[in-house]
Amino acid sequence: MQAIHVTRFGGPEVLTVSEIDAPVGDLVVTVTAAGVNYADVSRVAGTYSPAVDLPFVPGTEVAGRTADGRRVVGLTFDGGGFAEQASIPADAAVDLPDGVTDEQALALLVQGLTAWHLLRSSARLRDGESVVVNAAAGGVGSLAVQLAREFGAGRVIAAASTSDKRRLALDLGADVAVDSEPTGYAERVRQANDGQGVDVVLDANGGDAITAGLDALAQFGRLVSYGDAGKRGRPAVDPSVLSRRNLTVAGFWLRPALELGYREPLAELLSLTAQGRLRPVTGSRYPLAEASRAFADLVGRRTTGKVVLVPQKVT
Template identity: 35%
Template structure:
């Protein structure tokens, strides 16, 4: 079968399309013919070696496709079912066939767009967990969403509004401001500007209640400074680096004390660790989309041979919404 592989860690140039032996599923796994693989920034981390993933490896931690073989411990699934999945920390999905633990697979409802289903896995789960159990956004609060036009960001913006956020500020590059306006963002700020945190405070009467920061090293001090007194700052990603070194960044802890800011990390997997939690959160996201209350932007669908270009687009910050690799 064909698969997207990296034999060494590095930039997009290390990616190659290789012919490899198909996986042999265990009794609790489904063998799936992959139709779509989702691209997330965690894939960039794996490729760069920032998560300690050994090479050679097949890229991709999420996707959708049709079940071609079930096991003795995969009750509830049948050959021909379309499923969607996210395998935290376990690349292997960007291939023509993948062995997926049944416990992590979700049936895609009839008539539901599989592209949207993939977009609502890692990125949808992360956005939903950030807004509700982690940040606990309440009606009337103000929120700053970094990378508001991204895969997680464009969903978090909408979910924050559904949670009752009164004022939503988002950072992005200026060419994405129109997209943010379509999402209902109240104020868009260029995160490349030197005074972006001061502009956030000016646009939010002295600071926001909640910051959702998926960038890390380059933004965390400013994110803390953007919070109002007793605000909540949630660090959930490391686009600007930090994974390999453990801590995202070294910062002045006095920033927390001056405003009594609460700082935590948002590890979305902890909110879908068991199957009941996974099906519940994904089910809520599917319902919101079907009801027309949550829009999903598919920013690009690439062929397997174009996967390196997809990595460049995501890593370079030029994409909007969800990027996918099509395998069938």
């Protein structure tokens, strides 16, 4: 079968199609689409933790068909998705409802499950609370904006860096959108919340955004950090500052959460999508042979929505 077989670490240039043996495993599916993530870029570059051994086939998000014709989506966990066939643990495959596309389903795996856990498991959102979603137009943020409303938030405030991104967040259901620039952030958020601090801030930027987010919180507010996209250095969090307003800072990483299982939250996300209550932002489709272009466009921030690879021999 054809697959992207990485034999040396590097950039997009190392992604070439090779003929390799078909996989074996619990459930082998014919891949109809595979999701592309920044984590894949790190794995190919050799900077991912835990380290990946060479050679390998990247790609952990797969939508495909089983031998008996079922449409399923799931995580391979150890790669293998950028290929014509992939192996998914049988207990990790979830049937796709009618009306949910491959791209939508793939957007709900890493990004959707992250948004679900941020709100449900880490922030423990309660009915009527106010939520700020930083990077609100991104893969996780665009879903978190919608899920916050679905899960009972009283006010959803989107924070994003450009007017186009803020308009997208408003279109997805945010009550108000503000500039995410750390300078003046807390003041803009409070103004958007009738002059009050907010209950929850979800942040993927790190650095100065953490300090700004803490300033925007109300008493007993919670900030959940799940990334370092801003690369602005590590903020110093003073426990005495937290205690003065009874604030909580939590961290979230999806990988250990997946070890607890993901079928139920993913089934919920797929059901909401099938009902039209959740709208994953989908993006570009690239042939498997153009994986290098997909990576280059993703890293160059030339993509919007979920990026997928489609094996050429699959119709």
